[in-house]
Amino acid sequence: MNVLFIVVDDLRPVLGCYGDKLVKSPNIDQLASQSVVFNNVYAQQAVCAPSRVSFLTGRRPDTTRLYDFYSYWRVHAGNYSTMPQYFKENGYMTMSVGKVFHPGVSSNYHDDYPYSWSIPPFHPSTEKYENDKTCRGKDGRLYANLVCPVDVTEMPGGTLPDIQSTEEAIRLLNVMKTQKQKFFLAVGYHKPHIPLRYPQEFLKLYPLENITLAPDPWVPKKLPSVAYNPWMDIRQRDDVKALNVSFPYGPLPDDFQRQIRQSYYAAVSYLDMQVGRLLNALDDVGLSSSTMVVFTADHGWSLGEHGEWAKYSNFDVATRVPLMFYVPGMTSAAASQQGRIFPYLDPFSRNLGLVPQGQSKKVVELVSLFSTLAELAGLQVPPACPKTSFHVALCTEGASIVHYFNSSEEKVEMEDGCEDNNRCHTEEPVAFSQYPRPSDTPQWNSDKPKLKDIRIMGYSMRTIDYRYTVWVQFNPNNFSADFEDVHAGELYVVETDPNQDYNIYNNTLHGHLFKKLLGFFKH
Numbered sequence: 001m002n003v004l005f006i007v008v009d010d011l012r013p014v015l016g017c018y019g020d021k022l023v024k025s026p027n028i029d030q031l032a033s034q035s036v037v038f039n040n041v042y043a044q045q046a047v048c049a050p051s052r053v054s055f056l057t058g059r060r061p062d063t064t065r066l067y068d069f070y071s072y073w074r075v076h077a078g079n080y081s082t083m084p085q086y087f088k089e090n091g092y093m094t095m096s097v098g099k100v101f102h103p104g105v106s107s108n109y110h111d112d113y114p115y116s117w118s119i120p121p122f123h124p125s126t127e128k129y130e131n132d133k134t135c136r137g138k139d140g141r142l143y144a145n146l147v148c149p150v151d152v153t154e155m156p157g158g159t160l161p162d163i164q165s166t167e168e169a170i171r172l173l174n175v176m177k178t179q180k181q182k183f184f185l186a187v188g189y190h191k192p193h194i195p196l197r198y199p200q201e202f203l204k205l206y207p208l209e210n211i212t213l214a215p216d217p218w219v220p221k222k223l224p225s226v227a228y229n230p231w232m233d234i235r236q237r238d239d240v241k242a243l244n245v246s247f248p249y250g251p252l253p254d255d256f257q258r259q260i261r262q263s264y265y266a267a268v269s270y271l272d273m274q275v276g277r278l279l280n281a282l283d284d285v286g287l288s289s290s291t292m293v294v295f296t297a298d299h300g301w302s303l304g305e306h307g308e309w310a311k312y313s314n315f316d317v318a319t320r321v322p323l324m325f326y327v328p329g330m331t332s333a334a335a336s337q338q339g340r341i342f343p344y345l346d347p348f349s350r351n352l353g354l355v356p357q358g359q360s361k362k363v364v365e366l367v368s369l370f371s372t373l374a375e376l377a378g379l380q381v382p383p384a385c386p387k388t389s390f391h392v393a394l395c396t397e398g399a400s401i402v403h404y405f406n407s408s409e410e411k412v413e414m415e416d417g418c419e420d421n422n423r424c425h426t427e428e429p430v431a432f433s434q435y436p437r438p439s440d441t442p443q444w445n446s447d448k449p450k451l452k453d454i455r456i457m458g459y460s461m462r463t464i465d466y467r468y469t470v471w472v473q474f475n476p477n478n479f480s481a482d483f484e485d486v487h488a489g490e491l492y493v494v495e496t497d498p499n500q501d502y503n504i505y506n507n508t509l510h511g512h513l514f515k516k517l518l519g520f521f522k523h
Contacts, residue, residue: 001182001378002290004187010194011321014264014268022211034332041364047435055369057081080393086379099188122165143239146240194234196264225441228442229313231447252304257304280343283341296369301318305499312446325372375402466493
């Protein structure tokens with residue numbers, strides 16, 4: 001089976017198929033209606049490069065040793081195989097369009113080509129204008145704003161990066177339909193990553209009077225200062241700079257908070273249009289009955305919750321992502337020769353709310369993608385990594401989740417001869433995330449500290465019932481965490497505190513949770 005792997009930048013699950021009542025995302029919802037949809041999925045670190053390197057290698061950040069943007073795992077950690085590399089070595093034509101690996105040092109300046117890809121990765125020519133002054137202000141002048149609806153015809157090249165990526169991906173699908181070779185096509189979309197730059201007509205879908213503030217737009221009283229991210233990248237945009245907001249806690253004016261939320265939603269609908277065009281093309285070339293489609297994101301994005309914006313934290317709003325798998329004949333009935341599975345749906349016309357086929361509430365990690373895709377494609381699943389795996393080229397630290405695809409299956413029996421906890425399905429599933437900080441209090445580099453400046457690591461554990469985080473001393477010279485030196489902690493109970501506003505760490509006994517977290521991260 002072919003693989004179409006769609007990864008989106010900074011997309012939290014604000015999608016109709018995840019129960020969001022405001023968003024218009026008909027094409028992604030249509031994909032969900034043919035897919036198994038996972039509801040509780042978490043990134044291993046809420047920032048682009050570390051998250052992508054983690055799920056593309058199937059290793060956690062403590063194994064890739066990438067917590068920032070400035071090292072290449074093959075040189076600084078170990079020569080780990082990647083998911084596309086594994087498919088390539090198993091006879092697939094592997095192709096990368098847009099932002100799949102994070103560009104720059106962390107993927108050796110060439111998106112890990114030629115290891116991971118059969119042909120050089122494609123980047124849209126207009127990507128280089130992303131942070132330029134292309135946003136027209138009320139005075140008619142151009143700015144580098146955060147909120148940036150645009151007239152596409154006025155943009156450099158008369159287009160936008162995600163439009164170009166969709167066109168290139170469609171071109172590659174047309175090439176592959178005539179080939180006999182199986183393919184793995186990864187398509188990485190930029191939006192809704194900032195700047196929130198999208199065709200201005202998408203604003204019509206979200207009148208400002210319909211946009212609310214976050215349910216909890218204040219900094220929680222018992223939030224440890226080390227846990228707070230001061231959203232520096234947003235403060236550097238021209239429109240935010242003009243507001244002269246105090247550092248580190250703000251807050252932003254209410255009307256501007258609504259504008260950010262409005263533009264985030266508009267950018268999601270613009271993304272949905274691109275996904276719709278891409279999936280419609282899969283139908284056009286006759287490949288939707290022989291191609292599995294995986295849709296996910298590298299991490300989430302805070303939209304004012306806890307008085308925070310952007311990613312850079314361990315909260316659900318920053319770590320939780322959408323994840324769905326369309327597998328022909330497995331998650332949906334195979335289409336007839338003439339039948340279309342993914343007809344394009346216009347987000348501007350009234351659309352039917354399509355209900356996902358099967359939704360799994362199991363807690364899942366992005367680090368499981370590698371082994372899951374291998375199993376779904378019928379390849380041998382890479383072995384579980386030993387406790388120390390810097391010397392092992394092919395292994396994964398995330399177990400396959402294919403056994404969750406049968407939604408009726410609530411309890412999975414103990415597997416015969418299952419000795420490795422990583423691979424046993426009897427224990428309650430847990431997702432582990434982490435985030436580094438340079439200091440106990442917010443400072444200019446708290447969101448994105450360089451490795452040499454990291455002094456504290458926030459290790460976080462999410463189960464169906466709670467999120468538990470400890471912020472411990474960290475030594476960047478030997479990559480070691482000292483769990484005996486705990487700077488702060490957080491504990492949120494999902495049932496009574498779904499938004500994670502009331503930290504009960506200091507008035508609850510949680511020795512058993514600490515032991516569980518310690519047992520995991522010590523390895």
